[in-house]
Amino acid sequence: MADNIDLLIVGAGPAGLGAAVAAGSCGLDAAVVDEYASVGGQIFRNIQLPCIEKILDERTLGIGRKLVEDFEKSGVKFYPNTSVWGMENTTVFCKSPDEVKKISASKIIYATGGYERPVPFKGWTLPGVYTAGAAEMLFRSAGELPSGKEPVVLCGNGPLLMALAVHLTEHGVPIRAWLDTGKFSSKLFASVHMGRVFQDMPYFKHGMHLALEIIKAKVPIITGVSAVEACGSGFVEKVVYTKNGKRYELAASALIRHEGIIPRIQIPSALDMKLEWDSLQRYWYPKTDAFGRTSLNHVYIAGDNAFVHGGESAIWKGYVCGYAAAWDLGVVPDNEIKVKSEEFYRKMQLLCRARDYLRYVFAPNPQVFDIPDDTIVCRCECVTAGEIRQAAREGFTNPREVKIATRAGMGPCQGRSCGTALAEIIAQTTGMNAEQVGILKCRQPFSPVTLAEYCALHA
């Protein structure tokens, strides 16, 4: 792996690949690393395999395959199975199964995507409980879907759940119910912004198609649901929930939960980048300009990692960011780069505006964090919601203090799984809002490394 390059791109999803194609077209000496074995990220992984044709619609498939082909022609190197775990100035530390490596690059783009908002609830550690993303990945990688003697129950609020519901019905997996945890007021308020979605007609049609398939399949949608629990001895056997103050039970083989996607801010927070709070989607995201430049001089952010706008927008965000890096490096005349990037900038703006509707309609309901005291929130350190509430009542009102008092967030995932819930529970207990509470910061190394790997790079 080259040690001194113009541009390093972390993440080979739609944004990372878009950035790489742009960088390649400007003649940059660039490389892409990804902790997975193949390019494509969450949405386009294994896109060249024939089995994906059954999973993605024709349009998405075409966009993904063209992007991967353009990347292969770009001349930008790809390093698979390579995870970035640290950074000092312009040097990034990576590891793969065979080696640990430092890469120095004049500019670094983090295109590390988003992940599903982790929401703890009673029984969430029981086998048979999935997130919608995990169920989708199982389907895409092994062609399997959660199923059993009883139907499955879906629960939550977000577009990924719609796509999954259609995959389940298309493949004959019965759905007992969709327990909708969203707020009616959000959906009502969202209608004011509905006009935005018409700016991207293919996307609107795709959404309508999913909605019609769900209606055709007669999936019972139960709104106004709270206090969801997965119950069973050793495996999910039933799902219990509350509606209008009454408890209900549904026999089920699996519970699939999804409460939206949030940006991965572990690396930006560890690097002390400036972050901003989105009060509708209730997540933190790195402060960037329209081209992905962050508060750190040589670091850029592209794709869902910057703000969640979905796969297609991520491609154009990547292109714009790749051109911005080339521009800042001064390798291409200003007027030439302006012409090159203008089309992508327009596309990016249009798609981001259109997807903004989803931000309103699927606004998360903070009540999902109103969970019983004995529910485990931090899975690494087995810390319960009750222990976190107790610490907050004792005066520990920011996530770092609660971490020190309870060990929540002190395990190997560094709060990636429990950080959001931790902040929401502190906010509920103290009456502060989640923005005031702040975030549980990650520290380097971003992911676990062995002492030998660490020493190899710091010797």
Ligand SMILES: Cc1cc2nc3c(=O)[nH]c(=O)nc-3n(C[C@H](O)[C@H](O)[C@H](O)COP(=O)(O)OP(=O)(O)OC[C@H]3O[C@@H](n4cnc5c(N)ncnc54)[C@H](O)[C@@H]3O)c2cc1C
């Ligand atoms: C679980 C899940 C399933 C989804 N399914 C769908 C779907 O069916 N349809 C749809 O339209 N949208 C889907 N989405 C949304 C869509 O995938 C995203 O909008 C899109 O992929 C964002 O592109 P991206 O390039 O920003 O990030 P991603 O596609 O997430 O790519 C980020 C890449 O960065 C890599 N990475 C992260 N951290 C590191 C690190 N430290 N070192 C090295 N590499 C790293 C990851 O391995 C990944 O390949 C899904 C999202 C999720 C989270």
